[in-house]
Amino acid sequence: MFQFIVRRLFQLIPVLLGVTILVFSLMHLSPGNPAHIIAGESAPESTVQQIEERLGLNDPIPVQYANFLKDVVTLDFGNSWRTSLPVSTELWPKFWVTFELAIYSTIFSIFLGLIAGIISAVRQYSVADVSIMLVALFGLSMPNFWLGLMLMQWFSINLGWLPPTGWGTPEQIIMPVFTLGTMGAAVIARMTRSSMLDVITQDYIRTARAKGLKEKVVIYRHALKNALIPVVTVVGLQFGGLLAGAVLTESVFAINGMGKLVVDRILARDFPVVQAAVLVMAVVFVFVNLIVDVSYKFLNKRIDLD
Amino acid sequence: MSEEIILDVKDLRTSFFVDDFEVKAVDGVSFKLPKGKTIGIVGESGSGKSITALSILRLLEKPGKIVGGEINFKGNDLTKASEQEIRSIRGNEISMIFQEPMTSLNPVYTVGQQIRETLKVHQGLGKEQGMEKGVELLKLVGIPSPQERIKQYPHELSGGMRQRVMIAMALACNPELLIADEPTTALDVTIQAQILELINELQEELGMSVIMITHDMGVVAETCDYVAVMYGGKVVEYADVKTIFKDPKHPYTVGLLNSIPRHDIDVDELEPIRGSVPSPKNMPNGCRFAPRCPFATDLCMEELPDLGDVSDENLVRCWIYSERWDGDPEVKEHGPKRTT
Numbered sequence: 001m002f003q004f005i006v007r008r009l010f011q012l013i014p015v016l017l018g019v020t021i022l023v024f025s026l027m028h029l030s031p032g033n034p035a036h037i038i039a040g041e042s043a044p045e046s047t048v049q050q051i052e053e054r055l056g057l058n059d060p061i062p063v064q065y066a067n068f069l070k071d072v073v074t075l076d077f078g079n080s081w082r083t084s085l086p087v088s089t090e091l092w093p094k095f096w097v098t099f100e101l102a103i104y105s106t107i108f109s110i111f112l113g114l115i116a117g118i119i120s121a122v123r124q125y126s127v128a129d130v131s132i133m134l135v136a137l138f139g140l141s142m143p144n145f146w147l148g149l150m151l152m153q154w155f156s157i158n159l160g161w162l163p164p165t166g167w168g169t170p171e172q173i174i175m176p177v178f179t180l181g182t183m184g185a186a187v188i189a190r191m192t193r194s195s196m197l198d199v200i201t202q203d204y205i206r207t208a209r210a211k212g213l214k215e216k217v218v219i220y221r222h223a224l225k226n227a228l229i230p231v232v233t234v235v236g237l238q239f240g241g242l243l244a245g246a247v248l249t250e251s252v253f254a255i256n257g258m259g260k261l262v263v264d265r266i267l268a269r270d271f272p273v274v275q276a277a278v279l280v281m282a283v284v285f286v287f288v289n290l291i292v293d294v295s296y297k298f299l300n301k302r303i304d305l306d
Numbered sequence: 307m308s309e310e311i312i313l314d315v316k317d318l319r320t321s322f323f324v325d326d327f328e329v330k331a332v333d334g335v336s337f338k339l340p341k342g343k344t345i346g347i348v349g350e351s352g353s354g355k356s357i358t359a360l361s362i363l364r365l366l367e368k369p370g371k372i373v374g375g376e377i378n379f380k381g382n383d384l385t386k387a388s389e390q391e392i393r394s395i396r397g398n399e400i401s402m403i404f405q406e407p408m409t410s411l412n413p414v415y416t417v418g419q420q421i422r423e424t425l426k427v428h429q430g431l432g433k434e435q436g437m438e439k440g441v442e443l444l445k446l447v448g449i450p451s452p453q454e455r456i457k458q459y460p461h462e463l464s465g466g467m468r469q470r471v472m473i474a475m476a477l478a479c480n481p482e483l484l485i486a487d488e489p490t491t492a493l494d495v496t497i498q499a500q501i502l503e504l505i506n507e508l509q510e511e512l513g514m515s516v517i518m519i520t521h522d523m524g525v526v527a528e529t530c531d532y533v534a535v536m537y538g539g540k541v542v543e544y545a546d547v548k549t550i551f552k553d554p555k556h557p558y559t560v561g562l563l564n565s566i567p568r569h570d571i572d573v574d575e576l577e578p579i580r581g582s583v584p585s586p587k588n589m590p591n592g593c594r595f596a597p598r599c600p601f602a603t604d605l606c607m608e609e610l611p612d613l614g615d616v617s618d619e620n621l622v623r624c625w626i627y628s629e630r631w632d633g634d635p636e637v638k639e640h641g642p643k644r645t646t
Contacts, residue, residue: 201367202409203404203406203409203410204409204410204411204412204413206365206367206404206410207404207410207411207412207472207475208412209365209396210363210365210396210397210401210402210404211396211397211423211424211427211475212393212394212395212396212397212398212424212427212428213393213397213423213427214393222412222415225414225415226412226413226414299414300413300414301414301459302413302459302461
């Protein structure tokens with residue numbers, strides 16, 4: 001197990017190198033001269049050249065990439081071209097907001113999705129099952145910014161129960177988490193249902209019943225653990241989607257998170273911030289999926305990680 | 307009879323309801339099992355033998371349902387027992403082992419965890435006591451180095467070992483009745499013999515009664531005291547094991563015996579039973595076996611015979627032994643002949 005984790009960590013190196021190359025080239029392939037943007041439209045040509053020199057924009061591309069890579073390795077992303085503040089100062093507070101949003105939404109979607117999926121599977125074709133699957137289909141097909149706006153309309157404007165914007169207090173957290181977690185919950189519910197249906201017809205479930213176990217024990221101890229593997233996989237993949245999807249949710253609820261930061265800075269050609277942000281998201285995503293892989297082993301000892 | 311009857315099944319009817327259509331999988335099955343004895347329920351796939359077994363413990367899955375009859379276990383009618391009562395009997399007083407040892411154990415829990423679970427539910431044993439008893443049980447069923455085996459997962463064991471684990475689990479609470487649903491069908495021949503021997507030995511040691519569900523007359527000969535031969539959801543012949551082999555009366559029983567190869571008599575060709583089991587959706591009106599029976603007459607095709615005394619030893623559901631039958635006089639005189 002330990003060996004597996006160490007090896008996986010080493011395997012991250014090429015993945016992250018790939019990410020740096022992508023991030024680096026994307027920024028350089030996009031049109032517009034950052035020096036112009038920093039200096040402003042009406043700045044004299046000499047100022048622009050000065051800035052280009054300072055940022056190393058005249059160096060050959062490989063040299064620029066090497067410098068970028070050095071920054072990445074030393075975790076020093078320099079200063080924002082926009083605000084001149086260190087990138088880390090700009091990024092971290094916002095990263096934590098988005099990270100929190102994504103974590104809460106994941107927990108919410110796992111909780112809701114699992115319960116709904118289990119009920120659906122255990123009472124296949126019942127009214128409960130059909131209703132849950134209808135709601136799940138709705139949750140799956142609904143764009144989350146629209147859901148966010150509708151929630152705001154109802155709970156903030158019509159009922160006045162929840163604050164429409166911001167992040168931090170428990171009241172502020174409810175609507176964004178619901179908005180962002182709904183799609184995940186729907187996917188998890190459907191996945192759990194089909195996976196549970198597969199499992200509850202297995203011979204060992206009959207064995208469990210023949211031992212005189214309560215139906216609850218049969219379902220939660222014997223069936224669920226076997227049904228969880230595909231669900232866990234989906235959760236890992238969803239998490240990446242949540243980080244990306246957070247952009248819209250953050251915009252709707254005016255949350256000052258990383259999604260909003262990235263969009264703002266892409267428009268402003270603030271390369272250092274964007275590069276750092278994308279890199280951080282990639283690292284988080286890869287780590288979450290590493291955790292997912294490790295959890296397979298806990299769910300089913302038959303799975304050979306090596 | 308002076309023997310104590312542990313299980314008395316009377317006119318058991320189990321049906322599956324598919325699209326408003328009733329499929330009668332078990333259609334009026336009755337038998338009695340004396341304490342400490344083994345009854346074999348024999349029949350082809352689809353004869354209703356496994357459904358009979360599952361009905362006893364009420365383990366039928368939807369859309370299966372017991373629609374009539376009684377299952378008296380020590381004077382209690384299990385068909386009327388509450389969910390809680392039947393749970394306290396399952397794995398405790400009546401245990402069951404299944405056909406597929408490869409898939410009957412939960413792959414994500416160790417052997418020990420699965421055995422301990424039964425002990426905890428029925429006897430309230432804690433982890434350490436459960437572990438101790440578990441090792442004891444594995445030893446009892448002949449698993450070498452039980453201390454190590456108990457910590458292993460099912461995928462680390464062979465099919466024969468897994469069936470032993472299943473038996474150990476079934477025996478955990480000293481059940482009075484063991485239902486074995488084709489316990490050896492999925493195993494190698496040598497392992498089959500070992501498992502049957504194990505069941506026989508344990509039965510003697512623990513004084514259990516056993517219901518042996520099988521399609522294999524060899525298994526019947528090896529283990530059973532009484533035999534109920536099932537066909538099309540009904541018992542067609544009931545007798546003690548000696549009589550079944552020496553003097554079978556029903557043409558189906560005779561057919562089953564004729565299709566077994568024997569080493570002591572030189573026959574060139576085995577005689578199979580032609581045709582196949584009728585679909586429960588489309589049961590013949592008369593005797594269920596009539597379409598495949600070499601002796602069937604119009605009477606057999608039209609009217610269902612009762613299960614009745616034919617001799618002191620046999621209960622048979624067949625027209626041949628009735629006054630009304632007008633088929634081959636030779637058969638009427640001597641009954642269907644075994645060719646092997």
